[in-house]
Amino acid sequence: MISESTIQAVRDFTAERDWERYHTPENLAKSIMIEGAELLECYQWTPQSPTLDDEHVREELADVLTYCIMMADRLGVDMDEIILAKLEKTKRKYPAKLMRENPEAAQERHWAARGEMA
Amino acid sequence: MISESTIQAVRDFTAERDWERYHTPENLAKSIMIEGAELLECYQWTPQSPTLDDEHVREELADVLTYCIMMADRLGVDMDEIILAKLEKTKRKYPAKLMRENPEAAQERHWAARGEMA
Amino acid sequence: MISESTIQAVRDFTAERDWERYHTPENLAKSIMIEGAELLECYQWTPQSPTLDDEHVREELADVLTYCIMMADRLGVDMDEIILAKLEKTKRKYPAKLMRENPEAAQERHWAARGEMA
């Protein structure tokens, strides 16, 4: 889980350095991408992340999560709330029974929703 | 916060669709980038996300977080734990007092650590 | 421009290291994102890339382009051809006259095409 005390620790970290002024939603969205790319880099040439120890993967995922916490905080939203709200929408888009019976339907629905196959 | 019940809801969502087989760490790392880009797209041309309502921004952030939850679950790690462990390391790299007194030092330390200014 | 001799230099670079086996379209797509993030990092906290010299920005853009060349080569496509074909499509989607007279229409068309405002 991500507890309130962890969110507070992230908030304190930022405040102690006077870094709130840099944490606009735009800059945080860029930062999520920059850290996400470092996570992806662990799997750049092979699916198994061979030369990297697990510690490195965990640290990169932690970086992505930290910027997500900062962004949720900046937007004034509760992470539980937005995750569950979106999950409900995704459940309706990809009904469990249909997905199990016809796995190809997932891709079709995805691209149709993107307007790519319209 | 992100509570255990939200993590369980994400886990159930995946299991009900038989999608565990797609959720390799590599695929989840790609997915974090793909959703992160949709979040960044809200700020592609202007810092203020003008034509998009807040609902859209929240949904894209929720998507990034959902894939992060799936990845933490797949790696078998606790999010609180990895975030706090990395935060301790980052605190030592960017001491609060130095950052407040000499803001430029942050960028220098960042690029030095990346080996770019060595 | 990107001349045939540059493309050949990239091809030779790969062949001399026996790296063709790593250059699947999937790995190259990941690599474009990883290098693109390093380019974005130059603008992470400020629009003007303050602490970085232009040399760094140029090198990161060169990295993105190099992976694009490798991907075009792997897909067996001519870059001029695919760029011009897509440009024709984009021109029809965003007619010049309409864009100049009604700049907001660009965003509306973009999100409508993405299925987000449908």
Place this chain on the structure above:
Amino acid sequence: MISESTIQAVRDFTAERDWERYHTPENLAKSIMIEGAELLECYQWTPQSPTLDDEHVREELADVLTYCIMMADRLGVDMDEIILAKLEKTKRKYPAKLMRENPEAAQERHWAARGEMA
């Protein structure tokens, strides 16, 4: 190749829509990531891009290249020049003979340069 006439076509496309004002280096760096993610999406769950036709992959690669052309233009640099200059540097970092004889050395050099294994 990417010929001067293609670069000019991209330049005209932008000018005809009065879009130069949006094309700051920062916005173009974001745009490269956004289009790169759409390319990566073709390989999100499987390495072979199964449900998507090649046309789609080509169009996404074209989008990344188009933003790279715009960025090179904005920075006032020649793509041939920056690609070849960076390639020379990369050749020295990863000597061909060593790479062929000891493939693992590539990863070690990469992470060492990133300061991750220092």
